[in-house]
Amino acid sequence: MRAELGQARTALDRAAERVGDRVGALPAPELRSPDQRAVAAAEYDTARALRSAFMDAHAEAVYDELTDGRSVSLSLTELTRAAAAAFPGLVPDDEVLADERSRPQALKDGHEIDQGIFISRILRSPVAGPHLLDAMLRPTTRALGLLPRFRETGRVDLTSLLLERRDGVARVTMCRDDCLNAEDEQQVDDMETAVDLALLDPAVEVGLLRGGIMSHPRYRGRRVFSAGINLKALHGGRISLVGFLLRRELGYIHKLIRGVLLEDDMAWRSRTLEKPWVAAVDGFAIGGGAQLLCVFDQVLAASDAYVSLPAAQEGIIPGAANLRFSRWAGPRRSRQVVLGGRRIHASEPEARLLIDEVHETSELDLAVERSLERLRGPAVIPNRHMLNFADEPVDGFRLYMAEFALQQALRLYSEDVINKVGRFTGDRR
Structure with missing residues (x-):
């Protein structure tokens, strides 16, 4: 051999x-x-x-x-x-x-x-x-290096986001106000670091992801969740297959579901250390932002928010959304969103398939705190573990990602993507 x-x-x-x-x-x-x-x-x-x-x-x-x-x-x-x-x-x-x-x-x-x-x-x-x-699923070297400081201070200011621990909650705030939290490789690295720290810190019981306050002229002074992939970075050749598209799915997003891999004497109980997560959507969750919602235990949104996955317009495959979105929205609606570019507004009845609660902006903060409190129960983690085990067996995810690795690589260099991405580098909200 x-x-x-x-x-x-x-x-x-x-x-x-x-x-x-x-x-x-x-x-x-x-x-x-x-x-x-x-x-x-x-x-x-x-x-x-x-x-x-x-x-x-x-x-x-x-x-x-x-x-x-x-x-x-x-x-x-x-x-x-x-x-x-x-x-x-x-x-x-x-x-x-x-x-x-x-x-x-x-x-x-x-x-x-x-x-x-x-x-x-x-x-x-x-x-x-x-x-x-x-x-x-192993913790990153960067996160392990920052863990002592985070455990001591409860705060780490990363390049594209802020991680704070308050009252047992790891509060991850995306603050790329220059691009409406559109993801690039820096943000993927920061997100994985923050997820690792939240999972490894024993003082954290539950995690929260939310967009910060923007300086963009159209959204100045308002929170925004995520504009998806940074198309300007993609056009400029700064979005890589391994460092962004695959690391994102196999790294921090998979850790949100499965947790970080354990290597201690208690690993016989569970191979991973996992915690529940809440997402709060202000403004919009476009593309990669919408993909994220499929892996959170609770999703809350402001009444004027919307969700969209304009994958066919951009020409690329929306991560593992094609694996997960149908479970929440159904196969027909998934095709309308992924292939047809349909937006789902939080005010629509159909949004309840993706969003647990919708509140007026002035009431969202209190609603988020109530949701976080509900997920602190001792039986939450084993039950979410079994729900995720049933919803997405690891082998099914592995085989999906095997096909995704090749098909997304081909899409990155397809003529239609190269032509389209130049047109999408302007404001698409």
Whole structure:
């Protein structure tokens, strides 16, 4: 088996090198003629077919080599970096990715698609996939470093949000007032850090996520929940497959559901440490903001708020919403929202499928506090654990994310997305 993998590794490396030489002989992406772009696309398709076949045959052996027989836990970033070093030609290395990241989305060669192929095959494996999911549920190094200060002071001011502990509640306030809390890679990192800290701090009983007060001219002085993915960052090539789209789903959002992985003597009781979460929606929850609502235990909203998932308009896949949204809104309504761009206003009766309570803005603060108090009961955590276990079995999530990793990578570099995202960089509220 080891000899077979070695031969396949060598063959893949040589084939990828030939493709690299042929594409390297062409002008830079922005200078290529239509015929040259077609040549580059055909060369990349050839290489990707080989990578797919290689991973179909050797995914578990590759993963075992990279993780020392699954004795080492690697994050997605660490795993893809290790794969680039150990299996040349399989995924792009840091130098290639840095060059890609320096370009706007329209002028990239799409090397992240190779990462999508690699990760999709790892997640498909019933052996490697669960191990990778567990690795992504571990607390981040950043959170572990900040935990002593948070436990002592009850406050951490991160770049894009504020985390405060008051009366046993971890209050996460998104405060990117420059972009209406539109998510970029910084906010994903901050969110995972905040979720880790809330879960690890024994003084926290329940978590709350809410948008802060905005300075945007249209919403000045008002709270806003989330405008979804930061389309300006996407247009500028600063939204990555691994660091944003996959880390977001497999990292902090999955931790909101499952908790953080435990490694102590009491882990026999439960593999993860989890807590209940409340979301309070002011203004709107667009795209990624709407995706978040599907994983909270209680969702409250102001009466003038709305929810939308304009995925077909943006051209990308809305994370795991296609897995979860139907459970709450039903399959027909999900298609209306995801494919048709329908907005669901909190004032509509149908909004009760997604939102537990709707209140006037002046009454929302008190309603949120009542909701937080209800979720403090000792039987809440085991019951939410069993509800999530029934609603979304881990293997179902794993297989969805395996397909998502590849399809979202392809969408990132689709011509319609590149054309659309430039038009969506203006105000879309």
